[in-house]
Amino acid sequence: MRGILGKKLGMGQIFNEKGEAVPVTVIQAGPCYVTQVRTPERDGYAAIQLGFEEVKPSRLTKPQRVHLSKRNVPALRYLREIRAGDIDQYQEGQKIDVSIFQVGTFVDVTGRSKGRGFAGVVKRHRFGGGPKTHGQSDRWRAPGAISAGSTPGRVFKGLRMAGRMGNERVTVQNLEVVMVDPARNLLVVKGAVPGARNELLIIREARKTTVSKKRR
Amino acid sequence: MTNVSDLIRSIEHVKEEVPRLRTGDTVRVHTRIVEGDRERLQVFQGIVIRQQGSGAARTFTVRRVASHGIGVERTFPLHSPRVEKIEVVSRAQVRRAKLYFLRGRRGKSARLKEERERA
Numbered sequence: 590m591r592g593i594l595g596k597k598l599g600m601g602q603i604f605n606e607k608g609e610a611v612p613v614t615v616i617q618a619g620p621c622y623v624t625q626v627r628t629p630e631r632d633g634y635a636a637i638q639l640g641f642e643e644v645k646p647s648r649l650t651k652p653q654r655v656h657l658s659k660r661n662v663p664a665l666r667y668l669r670e671i672r673a674g675d676i677d678q679y680q681e682g683q684k685i686d687v688s689i690f691q692v693g694t695f696v697d698v699t700g701r702s703k704g705r706g707f708a709g710v711v712k713r714h715r716f717g718g719g720p721k722t723h724g725q726s727d728r729w730r731a732p733g734a735i736s737a738g739s740t741p742g743r744v745f746k747g748l749r750m751a752g753r754m755g756n757e758r759v760t761v762q763n764l765e766v767v768m769v770d771p772a773r774n775l776l777v778v779k780g781a782v783p784g785a786r787n788e789l790l791i792i793r794e795a796r797k798t799t800v801s802k803k804r805r
Numbered sequence: 806m807t808n809v810s811d812l813i814r815s816i817e818h819v820k821e822e823v824p825r826l827r828t829g830d831t832v833r834v835h836t837r838i839v840e841g842d843r844e845r846l847q848v849f850q851g852i853v854i855r856q857q858g859s860g861a862a863r864t865f866t867v868r869r870v871a872s873h874g875i876g877v878e879r880t881f882p883l884h885s886p887r888v889e890k891i892e893v894v895s896r897a898q899v900r901r902a903k904l905y906f907l908r909g910r911r912g913k914s915a916r917l918k919e920e921r922e923r924a
Contacts, residue, residue, distance in 0.1 A: 598809050598812065598813065599809055599810070599813050600813070601813040601814070601816055601817040601860065601861060601862075602817055602818075602860070602861045602862045603816065603817055603818045603861065604818045604861075604882075604884070604885060604886050608837070608885055608886045608887040610861075610862070610882055610885070613816070615812065615813050615816055768816065773812075775812075775816070777816055786809070
């Protein structure tokens with residue numbers, strides 16, 4: 590399982606070889622360090638722990654500093670685990686950079702979506718709302734009826750209503766890798782990625798697509 | 806670290822040289838058209854009535870009146886590799902950025918004032 594941590598930098602537009610405009614997201618990806626290898630024998634599961642973004646050691650707690658210095662790794666702000674079956678390929682302290690990904694392959698990107706606050710039913714669940722005209726008032730963005738009368742005499746559990754939206758972990762699957770720049774630690778991916786700029790992202794090779802979908 | 810917006814600009818595909826268009830310009834746009842496996846150039850001449858966007862995403866819209874007085878507008882991405890060449894034929898004096906008012910006009914009233922010589 591290839592994976593790396595990164596930071597969303599922003600979006601732009603490029604042209605592909607057919608001359609079509611392609612929206613892209615630019616990600617500051619790595620360099621990351623393997624800060625720990627989780628083994629089934631010791632931890633009950635197989636994973637690698639990755640660390641990203643160097644910070645002043647004084648920004649970390651002492652336990653964090655010791656955890657990292659034991660692996661001869663600089664002080665890092667973020668630690669995240671990635672499930673990996675092939676843990677024997679990794680050693681603690683190993684450095685990982687964007688060159689693990691190739692242009693034309695696909696990745697899954699995980700991040701935290703932008704918080705939308707307390708959102709109504711039209712925005713949150715894409716309800717249609719009510720009519721604007723024909724004598725209606727206060728009905729444009731209303732949810733409509735939430736249940737029938739005496740039978741069942743209650744509102745079903747899980748009914749979609751207004752509430753907190755966003756600010757949750759979201760994974761976007763099968764984004765095409767458009768550009769890899771190991772010199773600047775940049776990864777450029779087709780399409781949008783969760784969250785605002787400077788969001789921490791986990792980038793993994795795609796679970797569902799391994800080969801390039803490109804025809805021709 | 807360098808400025809993030811400069812960084813993104815360095816990734817976007819922007820042409821090195823692009824004519825400085827203004828709304829009201831009469832332009833000839835040469836576009837590359839692929840038909841099967843043949844490629845040819847097509848020319849579209851008209852007045853720039855709108856420019857929009859920034860960086861690689863900048864586009865401009867050209868309006869021309871085709872046969873039978875039917876208005877045709879085409880929007881081109883300024884930096885698209887399919888846009889081979891943009892020639893500015895003439896410039897006009899205009900007082901607004903979007904010339905949508907031309908849509909409602911035809912014939913004589915749809916003309917723009919030629920730009921006077923500027924020192």
